[in-house]
Amino acid sequence: DIQMTQSPSSLSASVGDRVTITCRASQSISSYLNWYQQKPGKAPKLLIYAASSLQSGVPSRFSGSGSGTDFTLTISSLQPEDIATYYCQQSYSTGDTFGPGTKVDIK
Amino acid sequence: QVQLVQSGAEVKKPGASVKVSCKAAGYTFTGHNIHWMRQAPGQGLEWMGRINPNTGGTNYAQKFQGRVTVTRDTSINTVYMELSRLRSDDTAVYYCARVGISAAGTFDPWGQGTLVTVSS
Numbered sequence: 001d002i003q004m005t006q007s008p009s010s011l012s013a014s015v016g017d018r019v020t021i022t023c024r025a026s027q028s029i030s031s032y033l034n035w036y037q038q039k040p041g042k043a044p045k046l047l048i049y050a051a052s053s054l055q056s057g058v059p060s061r062f063s064g065s066g067s068g069t070d071f072t073l074t075i076s077s078l079q080p081e082d083i084a085t086y087y088c089q090q091s092y093s094t095g096d097t098f099g100p101g102t103k104v105d106i107k
Numbered sequence: 108q109v110q111l112v113q114s115g116a117e118v119k120k121p122g123a124s125v126k127v128s129c130k131a132a133g134y135t136f137t138g139h140n141i142h143w144m145r146q147a148p149g150q151g152l153e154w155m156g157r158i159n160p161n162t163g164g165t166n167y168a169q170k171f172q173g174r175v176t177v178t179r180d181t182s183i184n185t186v187y188m189e190l191s192r193l194r195s196d197d198t199a200v201y202y203c204a205r206v207g208i209s210a211a212g213t214f215d216p217w218g219q220g221t222l223v224t225v226s227s
Binding site: 032034036038043044045046049050053055056087089091092094095097098099100101 | 144151152153154166168169202204207209210211212213214215216217218219220
């Protein structure tokens with residue numbers, strides 16, 4: 001199975017800050033990498049697919065980049081409603097797997 | 108609109124089985140695979156398996172092989188996930204999710220989740 005790691009595991013930032021989350025795959029997954037946002041008590045929501053494509057309806061302050069094994073999710077200007085846990089997910093192979101998550105809160 | 112609605116919370120004893128339903132609406136049921144994930148309290152997301160509602164074909168994570176069964180009823184646009192020989196560490200929120208249309212391998216939308224509590 002492909003193993004996914006994320007860093008950091010948690011972060012605190014101020015409103016308006018630029019926030020970057022990193023996801024790494026244990027082998028190349030091309031651009032088969034998706035990002036989800038999960039707010040407390042809610043189901044995950046698709047934010048970014050195919051590493052860098054913004055899902056319809058998602059604010060443009062969210063962006064994704066990377067290919068191969070290293071990927072990033074960036075929030076250009078953190079807003080209070082972005083408080084959540086963010087998960088990467090590889091869709092390269094069966095047994096789709098998620099990263100361990102990055103919890104984002106407001107400083 | 109496209110939505111998945113799951114059955115309600117369950118409390119089960121160790122060794123029992125649980126069957127969670129996921130009813131689809133707003134799209135052609137047989138056109139998209141449905142996957143099951145779970146999330147233990149305070150933990151991350153874990154993929155369990157998937158079903159092709161058209162053929163009934165399934166794939167399961169090795170961890171759950173022999174304990175999980177995913178089925179569907181096309182007459183009522185519903186998918187079921189049954190987990191047997193429950194243990195306390197099966198306590199989790201169980202989610203169904205449809206394969207998204209933006210790209211293969213994405214999950215969108217998700218059901219609201221079903222809490223399964225395993226306790227003696």
